[in-house]
Amino acid sequence: MAEPQETTRPGQALVVQLWRENPVFRQVLGICSSLAVTNLVFNTALMCAGLIWTTTMSSLTVSLIRDWIPRRVRVMVQVLIIAVYVIVVDIVFRALFLETHKEIAAYVGLIITNCIVLGRLEAFAGRNPPLPSAADGLGAGLGYSLILLFVAVVREILGFGTVFKNTAWETVVLRGWEPGVYETWWRNWTIMAIPPGAFFVLAVAVWAARAVALRQEAGQAGEGAK
Amino acid sequence: MTPALAQAGPSTMPGAGLMLVLLSAALTDNILLTRFLGMCPFLSVSRQIKSAFGMGLAVLFVTTGTCVLNYWLYVYLLRPLAAYGVPAESLKLILFIIVIAAFVQLMEMLIERISITLYYSLGIFLPLITVNCAILGASLFMVNNVTSKGFGLWRVLTYGFGSGLGWFVAIMLMAGIRRRLKNARIPPALEGAGITLIITGIMAMAFVIFQGMIKI
Amino acid sequence: MSVLLPILLSSAAACGLTVILAAALLVVEKLLVNRGTCVVDVNDGERKLEVTGGRSVLTTLTDEGIFIPSACGGRGTCSYCKLEMTAGAGPLSPTEMPLLTAEEIERGLRISCQVKVRNDLAVTIPAELLSVREYRGVVERIRDLTGDIKELRIRLVEPEAIDFTAGQYIQLRAPAYGDNPDPVYRAYSISSPPSARDGIELIVRLVPGGICTTWIFTMLTEGDEVVFNGPYGEFRLSEAGGPMIWIAGGSGMAPFWSMVRHMKQTGHARPCTYFFGAVRERDLFFTDELKALARELPWFSYVPALSGPAESNGWTGETGLITEVVDRHVREAGDLEAYLCGSPGMIAAAAAVLHAKGIGEQRMYYDKFE
Numbered sequence: 092m093a094e095p096q097e098t099t100r101p102g103q104a105l106v107v108q109l110w111r112e113n114p115v116f117r118q119v120l121g122i123c124s125s126l127a128v129t130n131l132v133f134n135t136a137l138m139c140a141g142l143i144w145t146t147t148m149s150s151l152t153v154s155l156i157r158d159w160i161p162r163r164v165r166v167m168v169q170v171l172i173i174a175v176y177v178i179v180v181d182i183v184f185r186a187l188f189l190e191t192h193k194e195i196a197a198y199v200g201l202i203i204t205n206c207i208v209l210g211r212l213e214a215f216a217g218r219n220p221p222l223p224s225a226a227d228g229l230g231a232g233l234g235y236s237l238i239l240l241f242v243a244v245v246r247e248i249l250g251f252g253t254v255f256k257n258t259a260w261e262t263v264v265l266r267g268w269e270p271g272v273y274e275t276w277w278r279n280w281t282i283m284a285i286p287p288g289a290f291f292v293l294a295v296a297v298w299a300a301r302a303v304a305l306r307q308e309a310g311q312a313g314e315g316a317k
Numbered sequence: 318m319t320p321a322l323a324q325a326g327p328s329t330m331p332g333a334g335l336m337l338v339l340l341s342a343a344l345t346d347n348i349l350l351t352r353f354l355g356m357c358p359f360l361s362v363s364r365q366i367k368s369a370f371g372m373g374l375a376v377l378f379v380t381t382g383t384c385v386l387n388y389w390l391y392v393y394l395l396r397p398l399a400a401y402g403v404p405a406e407s408l409k410l411i412l413f414i415i416v417i418a419a420f421v422q423l424m425e426m427l428i429e430r431i432s433i434t435l436y437y438s439l440g441i442f443l444p445l446i447t448v449n450c451a452i453l454g455a456s457l458f459m460v461n462n463v464t465s466k467g468f469g470l471w472r473v474l475t476y477g478f479g480s481g482l483g484w485f486v487a488i489m490l491m492a493g494i495r496r497r498l499k500n501a502r503i504p505p506a507l508e509g510a511g512i513t514l515i516i517t518g519i520m521a522m523a524f525v526i527f528q529g530m531i532k533i
Numbered sequence: 534m535s536v537l538l539p540i541l542l543s544s545a546a547a548c549g550l551t552v553i554l555a556a557a558l559l560v561v562e563k564l565l566v567n568r569g570t571c572v573v574d575v576n577d578g579e580r581k582l583e584v585t586g587g588r589s590v591l592t593t594l595t596d597e598g599i600f601i602p603s604a605c606g607g608r609g610t611c612s613y614c615k616l617e618m619t620a621g622a623g624p625l626s627p628t629e630m631p632l633l634t635a636e637e638i639e640r641g642l643r644i645s646c647q648v649k650v651r652n653d654l655a656v657t658i659p660a661e662l663l664s665v666r667e668y669r670g671v672v673e674r675i676r677d678l679t680g681d682i683k684e685l686r687i688r689l690v691e692p693e694a695i696d697f698t699a700g701q702y703i704q705l706r707a708p709a710y711g712d713n714p715d716p717v718y719r720a721y722s723i724s725s726p727p728s729a730r731d732g733i734e735l736i737v738r739l740v741p742g743g744i745c746t747t748w749i750f751t752m753l754t755e756g757d758e759v760v761f762n763g764p765y766g767e768f769r770l771s772e773a774g775g776p777m778i779w780i781a782g783g784s785g786m787a788p789f790w791s792m793v794r795h796m797k798q799t800g801h802a803r804p805c806t807y808f809f810g811a812v813r814e815r816d817l818f819f820t821d822e823l824k825a826l827a828r829e830l831p832w833f834s835y836v837p838a839l840s841g842p843a844e845s846n847g848w849t850g851e852t853g854l855i856t857e858v859v860d861r862h863v864r865e866a867g868d869l870e871a872y873l874c875g876s877p878g879m880i881a882a883a884a885a886v887l888h889a890k891g892i893g894e895q896r897m898y899y900d901k902f903e
Contacts, residue, residue: 294515
């Protein structure tokens with residue numbers, strides 16, 4: 092995971108994380124814990140909020156105490172710091188969004204072992220000043236949320252025909268067939284409502300992103316040769 | 318997607334109950350193909366059958382052990398503490414991860430002592446497992462089962478073993494498939510993560526069939 | 534008050550659990566990992582070492598005063614520490630396999646920094662490694678030779694004298710600092726002649742990002758204590774009496790600087806042409822001293838060559854890549870011997886030129902930098 096270290100200005104660090112080095116695109120890390128919630132957009136949005144909070148705050152914290160962490164327990168200390176912030180998220184969600192929380196509780200907890208969060212701490216926050224580290228964490232979280240929300244929107248629209256189902260903002264996008272009420276062309280795709288759908292949508296997203304990136308690289312290589 | 322286990326509580330036939338727990342943990346609620354946990358090492362280690370085997374075994378050991386240990390921790394420490402206002406459900410996250418880290422270290426030392434060959438084939442994966450989502454996930458789902466379905470010690474043990482077994486089966490299957498992939502022509506942008514995700518999706522679809530198996 | 538209690542209990546639970554588990558792990562470690570004493574048999578009974586098990590063969594031997602060379606500090610990447618283990622080494626570890634050929638595995642060669650002492654072992658250690666010792670010294674002088682090359686002069690403290698052959702190297706220990714948690718050893722050729730037994734000189738070039746050279750260039754000062762072990766290496770003048778050429782660049786000067794002064798002191802007159810390649814004139818050093826030696830010693834010639842763009846300082850010497858210069862000067866092979874010291878790339882290029890002239894492998898000697 093060799094990241095270019097020349098971006099230490101906060102704004103740049105954010106942008107770099109968001110597109111160029113977007114971890115889910117380029118390394119497909121950390122998809123684990125969050126794919127399961129992507130069948131509904133609202134659940135995914137909550138999950139992403141929790142993740143952004145956790146990456147930003149733990150990057151900031153680890154960067155602040157980076158000179159005092161003994162080498163041998165480095166990973167454990169980072170995991171514990173992440174755990175603290177995840178517990179905060181857990182408590183907040185339990186208080187504000189109890190119904191949804193019941194569905195995503197286990198996955199929120201699994202942010203602790205999310206490869207992306209740990210990866211950013213190891214690669215960046217561990218050796219850079221607080222403000223760029225926080226920006227890097229924020230960027231990583233945002234980039235990650237981007238892809239997750241994409242998967243969620245595709246899955247919910249194709250799988251249930253709605254967005255923000257079960258919430259106050261529920262909108263029906265594709266009205267499906269209901270006996271005696273509507274005769275339409277649309278049938279909900281069950282495949283999108285069950286786990287395999289997440290894998291396929293993510294695969295397509297990764298495919299598209301990689302294809303674009305490869306073309307960019309080929310273009311740059313061509314220019315560099317001149 | 319929850320298996321029809323609500324009826325197979327502690328009051329019904331214990332043997333059949335355990336078998337159902339095992340099958341559902343390994344197949345219908347496969348921790349990787351249904352719950353999406355443990356993907357990172359899954360994607361990187363499944364390149365070779367030998368390392369997939371080692372990693373799978375390691376996950377199996379650790380899932381079983383930590384599920385049991387965390388069960389005891391939950392029942393004998395966290396639940397009593399909840400009476401004093403401690404947010405047990407949130408605190409368990411930190412406590413579980415501490416137990417997992419310690420258990421993995423212990424396993425590493427034990428295995429190195431017992432058999433060097435075993436250590437070289439699976440012990441070197443153990444440090445990677447501490448932060449494997451599947452391990453923590455298995456413990457968290459175990460707690461769900463304890464609170465909502467009244468799982469006791471034996472069911473927890475079976476559940477842990479079944480989860481690990483399911484992950485092991487998934488990674489071995491993937492390693493076998495990837496071996497055949499070596500001779501296939503894959504579009505460049507799909508290489509690596511893309512094609513592996515598609516294969517995982519197809520495997521997940523196949524495992525959906527098992528839903529029909531578990532019925533009371 | 535009612536908010537405090539849960540917080541206290543939570544923290545107590547977390548800390549308590551951590552302490553209990555950490556203590557349990559330490560106890561288990563004491564019981565399990567301590568393997569008691571094992572016997573390491575060296576060279577078929579020549580020496581029997583009683584050691585505490587659990588650490589790598591390399592570390593164990595180093596603690597017993599037997600210094601096996603290592604460039605990577607036990608990380609399992611350089612394979613300098615290869616040793617033949619005739620018994621007790623256990624199965625081959627996955628970290629050793631990429632570094633050993635099938636033939637070496639058959640012979641019983643193992644990477645000693647990756648093999649842990651778990652039971653009685655038998656190893657074969659070559660004689661010259663057994664005579665290697667650890668030396669403590671004080672930095673007497675550091676001076677800049679060029680922009681990125683320094684000369685270190687180290688005066689020995691304990692033991693007070695060192696015996697070596699011109700062309701050998703030592704392993705200098707860079708202590709743990711900054712991001713590096715453990716000390717590392719790096720090899721440098723001794724540039725002083727063997728007659729000066731109370732100290733050694735080293736010529737060191739700064740490697741960008743190099744752990745040891747960064748320490749030398751930014752932290753080491755005169756008066757500091759240093760530790761090194763040696764002498765190692767088989768790069769030395771042969772017994773033959775025929776003419777020879779030396780080819781080096783940058784810090785590759787070191788063994789030759791030792792050799793030429795040794796030859797002058799012992800009156801060992803062998804026709805010798807020394808080709809030293811650099812990019813610009815400011816990359817050359819010891820030019821005056823070498824030219825003086827060339828004037829003084831009839832059998833020695835010094836040929837510096839610059840490969841960089843022509844400068845206006847009136848450089849009258851040779852120009853071009855060192856390999857081209859050698860190509861021009863060497864007429865016929867005869868019984869010419871060639872000694873090469875430098876980067877693997879330079880050595881490969883020079884060797885190709887010399888082979889083309891008809892100088893066979895058996896008359897070429899290499900001191901390769903990794």
